[in-house]
Amino acid sequence: MAGDPLPSWRDGPTKSAITDFVASVSGAHGSPGVAPEERVAVFDNDGTLWCEKPLPIQLDFILRRLREMAEHQPELRERQPWKSAYDRDYAWLGAVLEAHYAGDDSDLGTVAAGILAAHGGISVDDFERQAGDFLDAAQHPTLGRRYIETAYAPMVELLDLLTSCGFTNYIVSGGGRDFMRPISQSVYAVPRERVIGSSTALTYEGDAAGGVIRRKPELDYIDDGAEKPVRIWSRTGRRPLLAAGNSNGDVPMLEFCSRADTPTFRLLVLHDDAEREFAYTAGAEAALSRAAADGWTVVSMRDDWLTVF
């Protein structure tokens, strides 16, 4: 390979571990390698491929829609999650999310009901347009760039390196599959059919013009925690060779990235760079303990990345 395929990564043990692994499974340096169709890599999205603070990007998209609803229907302004959206007071939502990452989902149903109502009934085509328009334009509140420009350059380089070594990359996100699809190709070079994520239930209504698929205001599944291996299997029928995440919800996916016949690579992005991004471990405690116990590779944003964006 001409030049350094990972120029945004600082030379050191983390970078070497990645390049050594990729070389070995893709048959470089005389190693037998793994068959190309088995070279599957899976990446969490929020906090692993792009920024998830101060709130996940999709949540901003949903809050804007809730605010819009509350503007038209005043009675919603006193009900959560519309109240929080309308008042631009995100403390309530932040607390719900933090409780979720700590395993307490008691208020998650209220948020979920709002999320489901926000885009319930619209066609997948309309949803795609709304998500795409939002992602094309919306600015991150503090980083001085658009949300889609908060994708981590080192991770995009890793995706590219894997592709050039015959890997097939999938995004396996707790976020909405159909929210990411409009931008997965342009931001990550991951085609829309390789986006795995949470989804509402969908329904097909036939007509003479090819029918329409609509979002039902009910959840199909949340692609997080133990659901991630299930969704990876359902979609790919394979165990991944490389898995990257950043939070407790990624532990089962990283654990599932294990094969008896070949080494695998488990990578955890550690947010320890308050200067260039954010520093937090809330919601990642179990993942970090597991990484320490099982020798998963922890990537320090501060120390391992020369550039973040």
Place this chain on the structure above:
Amino acid sequence: MAGDPLPSWRDGPTKSAITDFVASVSGAHGSPGVAPEERVAVFDNDGTLWCEKPLPIQLDFILRRLREMAEHQPELRERQPWKSAYDRDYAWLGAVLEAHYAGDDSDLGTVAAGILAAHGGISVDDFERQAGDFLDAAQHPTLGRRYIETAYAPMVELLDLLTSCGFTNYIVSGGGRDFMRPISQSVYAVPRERVIGSSTALTYEGDAAGGVIRRKPELDYIDDGAEKPVRIWSRTGRRPLLAAGNSNGDVPMLEFCSRADTPTFRLLVLHDDAEREFAYTAGAEAALSRAAADGWTVVSMRDDWLTVF
């Protein structure tokens, strides 16, 4: 292209319609064509790519397992669907299936409960081995060949032609996704990640050795009828350019194969060849009417195919 890519198809309007369509969307003969990533083709499996008579192949697999269960648990021998399996009396099952295709699912729950019990609790790896072993060995009851040799040669040629013209083929079957995966590559050159089909609910159990995914004895979804467009969208995020089916359950999928910006191709396999395969239209009546009304291409096995297997 060197030689005839569809040698098992008789020259005539059906064959020409297919080759003209493929040439036009893939940019041959100076036509602009459709972007390669948009060249998605979807195929029903049972009755479209391989034989589904006298019973769908997977049903034989399940019946053998039910028989095995009834051999070990005599009390099952008086309960449907174990009774039917144990007595090798398939009239009851045949009637349930025929009623299903005609829109009456009153006994389908009984069959479904048996099917779900047959492989409930086992790991997806064990299920894969059992399905693969069965498909490697089991013989079709009347055609004098193994089940996997009942794939239709003309349809395999069509799959190959599409692949050579930049299409991405998916199998979108009412049958079990995980049942077809062991053989989709070798029989159809469709990799396992491009098999869309029905599925039981799955559950992930973590452990230090990479965890295990098990089949729960409950249905996740049946990929038939209006569920087919939903599953195609969920998996690919695209509308197909070509869709092939043979029964009423394929109508929504063929209908969904429609775009305002480019021609699409809808193909219905008509089983009218009692000599070489089977002749039946039960379960295909609505599809055939729709084909006649909307100009979908009906493929006569008898007239359009020089060879069947």
